Amino acid sequence: MISKIGLKLTASYILVIVVATLILGLLFAGTARRFLFEEKQRELVHKGEQLGQTVIDFFNGEMPISTVEKILEVTGQHLEAKIMVLDPMGRRLAVTPGLGRRGAQLSRADFARVISGETIVRRGYDPILELDAIFVGTPVHTKHGQITGAVFLIAPLTVMGGLISGLWRLGAFAALIGVAFALLLALYLSRTISAPILKLKAAAAAMAQGNFKVRVPSGSDEIGALATAFNLMAAELGKVEKLRKQLSADLAHELRAPLTIIQGQTEALLDGVIEEEAEKEKFLRDILGETVRLSEMVRALLEIAHLDRGAKALNKQVFSLKTLIVTLAGKYQAIAQEKNINLTTILPPTDDLLLVEADEARIGQVVRNFLDNALRYTPPGKEVLIRLQAQDTSVQIEITDHGPGIPAAEQPLIWERFYKVNKARTAGEGGVGLGLAIAKEIIQASGGQIWVKSAEGKGATFGFSLPRTSPPAPLT
Ligand SMILES: Nc1ncnc2c1ncn2[C@@H]1O[C@H](COP(=O)(O)OP(=O)(O)OP(=O)(O)O)[C@@H](O)[C@H]1O
Ligand SMILES: [Mg+2]
Structure with missing residues (x-):
């Protein structure tokens, strides 16, 4: 079966083949024609001269007219031409059969030119044969160089026309073979182009029905790349759906x-x-x-x-992260003391305010969630450490606790909504499992990074960083 793309391709191929054959044919036929005509002219001139040599014997009285006529007849048949031999007075001495009295229409000018020693070659409409022909006139020279007569040969062009139409037939045959090849090629392309596209279409339809497990075979060409992209999309949508x-x-x-x-x-x-x-x-x-x-x-x-609306949901302004941390640490001191936890804050040893441009309330919320978690999971008598650090282009804060830590395999999962490590362990400990998911959204929407470093049983360090802002220019 040829697909629609296959059909379009086939039609284009056939068009190209036909046009190319036509152009080639026209060029080739033109060249062949010129070549054939020139060959024929040369042959006629050559034969004319040969005949001239032969009829010298007749002029000398050494050959009977019947022999001359016989020679003309045979040569005429061979050349497919009409031939006339004239004496210096312009009288017809011998003609090939079939020319009859028509030879009388030979123009005086032509005869005069040949008898004065010129060789005439002309192609076009011939009034003697009344059709397109090659017209050749050669003088007859004696051994001493005198002109004793003229030979005229007229060959119709129709003979060569047959040859050229033969060439056209050959071209048409070649084009036909080309068309057959085009059909085969289209069949092959149908299979390699249309089939994968139809598979993609079917897969997309299946996906629209809610089947996100569909995959299509991928490949190295553009359609293959499309299939790979489709598979990726299906996988991602599958994940989202899950x-x-x-x-x-x-x-x-x-x-x-x-x-x-x-x-x-x-x-x-x-x-x-x-x-x-x-x-x-x-x-x-x-x-x-x-x-x-x-x-x-x-x-x-x-x-x-x-x-989920992204950065648009944030109310950004420039504020001092240092001030925020100091304030929050102060507020959490009471809770820490109640649980007998030592809450320590380490600030960078500069006066730098560590300005950032973000939503202050939201960033405070992230720090609160880190502190809530740290204080919730750290046993009494242990320490929770808040460390604020300044880098060239960013400010980073890390909160380290001495709780149970988080197994490496679960570290990527704690940022997901409702995820809780060991639900039995944390049951009744109050958390819903949304704090870290919210924190991640806030930090990412603020252009920062968020992370956890932990090993099971060895406490955890949660941190984030935000791009630094230079202080606004003072008013003058
Ligand atoms: N400092 C920590 N030490 C050990 N486990 C932690 C720590 N912080 C978070 N986790 C684990 O990650 C899970 C997800 O934390 P997250 O803050 O998102 O939720 P939550 O604290 O349980 O609830 P919520 O913050 O929504 O009230 C927690 O349930 C807990 O299992
Ligand atoms: Mg929490």
Whole structure:
């Protein structure tokens, strides 16, 4: 089967072949014609001179007229030409059969030129034969150089026309073979071009139906590159789809846990099973706690949805990261002391304010989440360290704790929404698993970098960096 592309290609090939054959044919036929005519003229002149030598015998009376006529007849047949031999007075001595009285139409001018020693060669319409012909006239010379007569030969061009049409037929045959090849080529191209495109089309249709597992065979040409890009797209969309499903599942799960507690505690209270005031209050506090957790979660989700809009969601301004860190460290001192954790801050030994251009509230949120996590996972009696460092083009902050750390395999995953290391371990520890996902979005939208360095059991260091800004020019 030839595809539509195949058909278009075939049509183009055939057009090219036909045009090329025509041009070649015309050029070739023209050249061949010229060559054939010139050959014929040479032959006629040569034969004319030969005949002149032969008829000298006749002029000398050594050959009968019948022999001359015989010679003319044979030569005329061989040359496919009409021949006339004239004496110096212009009388016709002998002519080839079939010329009849027409020889009388020979022009006086032509005869005069030949009898004066000139050889005439002319091509075109001939009034004697009344068709296109080559006309040749040669003088007959005696041994002593005197002119004793003239030989005229007229060969019609139709003979050569046949040869040329033969050439055209040959050209047409070659073109036909070319067309057959074009068809074969189109069939082959249909297979190599159209088939992969049709496969891509089918795969795209399957993907539209929600099948992200489809892949198409890739290759090294442009269509192959398209297939590779398609496969990449399918893989990425597949990942996004998986993440989306995972997120809905996680969200449902996260919502269910607090709701179950709220429902259970409320039912218990309504049933009147609990009589002690202290226990009732504990139940109510649990309900309140879970409600707070739920609203926390909704707030975080809204925040993520907002951040999904990228840098546009940020309210950027120039501020001192140093001041921000010092303020936050002060606020967290109380919580750290309560947990008996030693919270230390190390600042660079310069007066530099370490200015950055970012959304101050959001950056504060990232630091808070780092500190929340560090204080949450660090056991009492240990230390949490905040270190602010200035580089040439950026400012970086790292928060190191002495908690359980994060296994290397899970380090890339903690930035995903709802991901929690060892859910059993962290269950009941309050976190929803959105803090780091939000932090990553904020830092990336601010043009910075975020990272974690950790080994299981050896604590963790979370950090980020932001591009430095030079202070605004002072007002003069
Ligand atoms: N300093 C740390 N030490 C050990 N594990 C950590 C640390 N920080 C984060 N993690 C792990 O990474 C997970 C994801 O952290 P993230 O801050 O995103 O969520 P969370 O703290 O559980 O909840 P949220 O911050 O949304 O209240 C945590 O649940 C925890 O398992
Ligand atoms: Mg957190």
